[in-house]
Amino acid sequence: MANSTALYSNITQVSVYSNKNIETVRMALLILCICFCFFLYFLTLILCVYFTTAHIRENTRYVLFVHMLINDTLYLVLVITLFLGALYMVFLPVPLCYFLVSLCTTSFRVTPYNLAVMALERYVAICYPLRHAQLCTPQRSHAAIAIIWAVGFLPCVADFIALSSSVGTKFFSLNVVCSQPGLLKTSEQNTMRSITLVLSFALVGLIIVYTYIRIMLIARKFSSGKSSAFKAGKTVMLHAFQLLLCMTSFTSYLIDTYIKYYLDSLPIINFLLFTCLPRFLSPFIYGVRDEVFRKYIIKWHSSAIALG
Structure with a gap:
């Protein structure tokens, strides 16, 4: 059970730190705050560009991209909140804890699904350019986002059914330190979460590959490395890189298993x-x-400095 839990997220692999580690914890939290502030700054710039530029809001590619950023922000807020709650032993009612964990895990699954849809949009743009305007509209992108969230939330429904059938009503009246392992009460829950995660990343990986x-086969027909097909191929490779970054959570369990006895502060580093x-x-x-966002970001940044 510990294996799949670690594969699913890192937020619960934390304990109360001793005094000798308190400086490490403080430094890690300081780094976390600085990185989060930079993230919010660039996110604000991108959102300002998106919501103030009509032709960007009507581009399916940018709709999906902004959705991914908003989803990543939601995930970061939730995961940091749960991490700090576990770190400082904050007790929450089980229903609230289950809701937060479910929303966090759904958001975690939405990211690779969103990457798959972004790759498919580039595929349609290059391989079926005449149908791109018809197939990839803002309305369809919003529908795709709704489907992504529905698919991402379905495992949580199955998990809740499995949990409800195995525990009594008293469990939902308890206050607990909110963590995902604390909500895993049956082997069925563990199996469902492991299978869902592995299948999700495998399917998204196949779509991206x-x-x-297909895009690079089209690109080979053009001699110029600056063709739209080559650029689309590079974009899809970035999607693959982002998926690989998301999959780094798989390695945390192995690191914790073999190195945790040598480094007390490993959970927060992970x-x-x-x-x-x-x-x-x-x-x-x-x-x-x-290029589009970079041009507007530079403009907004220069304007902010001038006003400052």
């Missing part, structure tokens, strides 16, 4: 590197790289 191959860092990088991987 397939779309990249939390920073494998849970927070991949989401902190999203605005830089996509927003700063994109």
Whole structure:
């Protein structure tokens, strides 16, 4: 059970630190706050560009990108809240705890699903350019986002049914330190969560590989490395890189298993590197790289400095 729990998220692999580790904890929290502030700054710039530029709001690619950033922000807020609550032993009612954990895990699953849809949008744009305007509209992108969230939330419904059938009503009246292992009461829950996670990443990985191959086959027909197909191929590779970053949570269990006896502060290091860092990088991987967003970000940043 510990295996799949660790694979699913790092937020619960934390304990109360002794005095000798308090400085490490404080330094880690300081780094976390600084990184989160930079993340929010770039997120604010990107959102300002998105909501004040009509043609960007009507572009399916940017709709999906902004949704991913908002989802990453939600995930970071939830995961940091749960991490600090576990770190400082804050007790919450079980219903509230289950809601927060379910929302957090759903948000975690939504990120790779969103990457898959973004890769498919690039695939349609390059392989079926004449149908792109018809298939990839803002309305359809909003429908795709709703479907993504529905699919991401379904495992939580199955998990709640399995949990409710195994525990009495007294369990939901308890106050607990909110953590995912504390809500795993049956082997069925553990199995469902492991299978859902593995299948999700495997399916998304296959979609990204397939779309990249098809796009690059189109790109080979063009001699110029500056063609839209080559650029789309690079974008899909960025999706694959982002998926790989999301999958780094798999390595945290192995690191905790073999190194935890040598490094007491390992849980918080794992939390920073494998849970927070991949989401902190999203605005830089996509927003700063994109020519349209980069132009507007520089403009907004220059205006902010001038007003300051």
